[in-house]
Amino acid sequence: MKVTHTLVSLAALAIILCTIPAAMASMRADDTLASKFAAFKQKYGKVYRDAGEEAYRLRVFKENLAHAELEAKANPHAMFGVTRFSDLTREEFRQRYINGEAYFKMAERRLRRPVEVPAGNAPAQVDWRTKGAVTPVKDQGSCGSCWAFSAIGNIESQWHMAGNPLTRLSEQLLVSCDTVDEGCNGGLMDNAFKWLVDSNKGKVYTESSYPYVSGSGQTPACSTSEHEVGATVTGFVDLPKDEDKMAAWLATNGPIAIAVDANSFLSYVSGVLTNCESDQLNHGVLLVGYDDSSNPPYWIIKNSWGECVSF
Structure with missing residues (x-):
């Protein structure tokens, strides 16, 4: 029984250790997204009505960045990324x-x-x-x-x-x-x-x-x-x-x-x-x-x- 318990504990430890880097990667991605969005707002003079609208536009911005990656794969001779339209659906x-x-x-x-x-x-x-x-x-x-x-x-x-x-x-x-x-x-x-x-x-x-x-x-x-x-x-x-x-x-x-x-x-x-x-x-x-x-x-x-x- 002790051996079994030890194996379970090690397994739990492995799961925790594996999820920490994943969580850190997610945090870094969020930080990168936030910095890109801040740079976008500054460059194009974007001002939103309230915090709710800003959060919504951030989500749209994220979706457009993901779509830009798909566009890049479909158009290998072109570059896609942040533009003045990146907060528009x-x-x-x-x-x-x-x-x-x-x-x-x-x-x-x-x-x-x-x-x-x-x-x-x-x-x-x-x-x-x-x-x-x-x-x-x-x-x-x-x-x-x-x-x-x-x-x-x-x-x-x-x-x-x-x-x-x-x-x-x-x-x-x-x-x-x-x-x-x-x-x-x-x-x-x-x-x-x-x-x-x-x-x-x-x-x-x-x-x-x-x-x-x-x-x-x-x-x-x-x-x-x-x-x-x-x-x-x-x-x-x-x-x-x-x-x-x-x-x-x-x-x-x-x-x-x-x-x-x-x-x-x-x-x-x-x-x-x-x-x-x-x-x-x-x-x-x-x-x-x-x-x-x-x-x-x-x-x-x-x-x-x-x-x-x-x-």
Whole structure:
């Protein structure tokens, strides 16, 4: 009986000794998480309503870090981690920043007559940023206006390539005045181009005369004041669903307004995204270049989430 008791005691001791390192590892992980969250709050100026909300956002932050590890495994050529969106649930992120899925699905159902793109060998690399044809990255804020930034970015570049100075143009014009789209609740680039041509005489105002004010998610009424015309649009075309033809068009004609699957953007830091769904388009961006000589080859897009989240 004594021997049996001793074995039980040793077994209990082994369990205790094994659980102490595990507990210490858990404490270290909690400390690391807390320090990362504190650094995140400081960097992005995050202030929460009360302790309850802060605890909730910490849990969301932890979940997003875990999801970032999964994204990294699915995208071996990219880096994922803490971003300004790391305290948002995936649903909050979708509603605020990538809410265009319904619009892009609607666009897919429309009868399209893509422009003919001549066959030809496109150069291995193109980057319109290096040619001075792309304005600096802007920030749409907490407003689902990616469609407006994509459309205006395209017009800025096309206007410059037509021989005019590179001019920052007004997204607010589209967000507030375009009666076909829905401001911060989403829209389509094609709709925006058509509205400008059909309803605004092709006039696009300068950003300085009609600045962006919808970053908080509000869509103010259309301004009837006089604004400076910065560019004029006479028409637009749709391109074929063919990456080779898109590259050929881009190389010759400049940046293109496109839609992408941005579900992985919540935790994206840098690198080349290789895991995305072409049938889950939900975010409007500007295609400004590509590199077909790289391994892997990649497209270059201009996003509208500020300089800290450009691609």
